[in-house]
Amino acid sequence: MKGPLARALAMALVMPLAITACSTKGGAEANTSSADGLQTGVGVTDKQITLGVMADQSGPFKSLSTAITYGNELWAKDLNAAGGVCGRQVKLEIVDHGYKADTAKTLYPQLEPKVLGFVQLTGSPIMAALGKNIQADKVTTTPASWSSELLNNPYVMIVGTTYDVEMIDGLSYLHEQGLLADGDAVGHIYVDGEYGANGLRGSKYYAEQHKLKLTDVKITSTDTDLTNVVTGLKGKGVKAILLTTTPKQTGSAAAANKALGLNVPVLVNNPGFDPVLHKSPAANALNKLYVVASTVPYSAGIPKAREIAQKYQAAGYKEAPNAGVPYGYAVGEVWGTVLRKACDNKDLTRDGIHKAMQETTSADTGDLVAALDFTKAGAPPTRQVYVAQPDASAAGGTKYVQPLFEADQAKTYKAPHEQ
Incomplete structure (x- = not known):
């Protein structure tokens, strides 16, 4: 393990364990106007957009979640190399909850005040523990959990179809x-x-x-x-x-x-x-x-999947890859689409991200994941x-x-x- 992920995991190990999850703002967000005329809020500065990753790096789904996290990192690296979004670089804040709801409830109030949204939150039990907080804090979240029951939360952005489908x-x-x-x-x-x-x-x-x-x-x-x-x-x-x-x-x-x-x-x-x-x-x-x-296997022969595989090898990650790598990259591409739409709307607040998500009828992932439509409330964004x-x-x-x-x-x- 290397780079930002290793540092973030080390940080998670030393975080105090006395805090319990709660809604930090009760849904209220202190928004400001930036120098470039955008409305900005939590997780956004004039130079940076911070997104959260709450991963399972040590529990039963650690291989999948770690691979998704590496895919997230590869996307952020490529996006930033291309100039970022709205003149800002994307930073990922990563913590490990080990697929334990109590640990996630401890980590959430430490991470949530720093991020515009969550590009990954792994696990059905974790989503069950934090769902009310996510809604109260109005923080758009992509779960690495694909239950259609999650779609009663308007701030959940599932990338892919659901377990039932x-x-x-x-x-x-x-x-x-x-x-x-x-x-x-x-x-x-x-x-x-x-x-x-x-x-x-x-x-x-x-x-x-x-x-x-x-x-x-x-x-x-x-x-x-x-x-x-x-x-x-x-x-x-x-x-x-x-x-x-x-x-x-x-x-x-x-x-x-x-x-x-x-x-x-x-x-x-x-x-x-x-x-x-x-x-x-x-x-x-x-x-x-x-x-x-809904996502391609790592070995898929489509051009974008081959490109991501090459990037993964070049990055020097030690873990064997799996389908989580292209999926994590695809999630990033979807977030990129939403961020750019929010930028066009001149609103990089949590409300702005939520509105942009609801307006997203497609996101180009190079077929890493099926075509998505987030405009239909409560419905899986794809059934492919x-x-x-x-x-x-x-x-x-x-x-x-x-x-x-x-x-x-x-x-x-x-x-x-x-x-």
């Missing part, structure tokens, strides 16, 4: 490939909490449309051996296993699928796969695994996904087997807060 699209793919048929039995293993429940919401919707016999099994985030669960699903005669789980749990389910001779396709939401599984006991059991996400499979020989550990697509059922599905 991922599952609908993924099931449609299995169906079209002849790996699943109407009336089949399927099993959905999901981790307790908003992440798991949102993935299950999607599989239930698809099951209703296609008369699938769905067995759902709730597990805790600390469960590591899913052999008994998969054994139970085998007894149900399932033709596919669906996972909204941590990467280690995904590995356990995949290994059991093979060891028990079940050998059915396994469909997993995007945070549930980590390339480190290629070096785990599950390594020889990943051939039946399908990963659904890639389907990828693990590939140990590919940089980043996956290759995509299906370009961006949107299932018919994804088009008709209504998210919980969609208006």
Whole structure:
């Protein structure tokens, strides 16, 4: 680990732990007019725009979140080299919450008064703990969490589609490939909490449309051996296993699928796969695994993905890359679009960023992520996904087997807060 990220993590370790999360301003922001005629507020000076990153650098999703953070850094570096936004350089303030809500609640009031918005906030439990603060402080936030339940908060800017839609699209793919048929039995293993429940919401919707016999099994985030669960699903005669789980749990389910001779396709939401599984006991059991996400695999052959891969290698990061790198860069590109729109509106305040986000109907990410539309309140900004499979020989550990697509059922599905 190097540079700003390492310094920020060290800073996080020495921060006092006595502070509790609270709304620092009750939604009020002291705005001023800058020398160039812009309205500015929290996190903005005449020379700098500061954005926050609350990452999981030491918890169950550390590989994905670290990669997203590096993608964020690569974007900021490129943006600043090109002159920044509105005559200002972008700075990232980065802290590690370790996927612990209590830690995040301690760090938030120390970081929030410094930033215009959050370019990354990882984890459903963290969003649940801080959602009210984010809304009260009117701070536009991109979560590295893709639950459609988050879309009841007007300051949440999800880049990509949501877990429920991922599952609908993924099931449609299995169906079209002849790996699943109407009336089949399927099993959905999901981790307790908003992440798991949102993935299950999607599989239930698809099951209703296609008369699938769905067995759902709730597990805790600390469960590591899913052999008994998969054994139970085998007894149900399932033709596919669906996972909204941590990467280690995904590995356990995949290994059991093979060891028990079940050998059915396994469909997993995007945070549930980590390339480190290629070096785990599950390594020889990943051939039946399908990963659904709105962002390209690291190894994708599209020009922008190749460009980002080259930048990652040149930066000298020690960690093996994964799909989080192009995703983190894509999030930055979306933020760049919003910042430029706010600049055109002469309003670099939190209210100005929120307004600019709501006016954003597209953002050019070079197809790193599906086209996005933030103008429809409560609705996922896209319903398109890639389907990828693990590939140990590919940089980043996956290759995509299906370009961006949107299932018919994804088009008709209504998210919980969609208006």
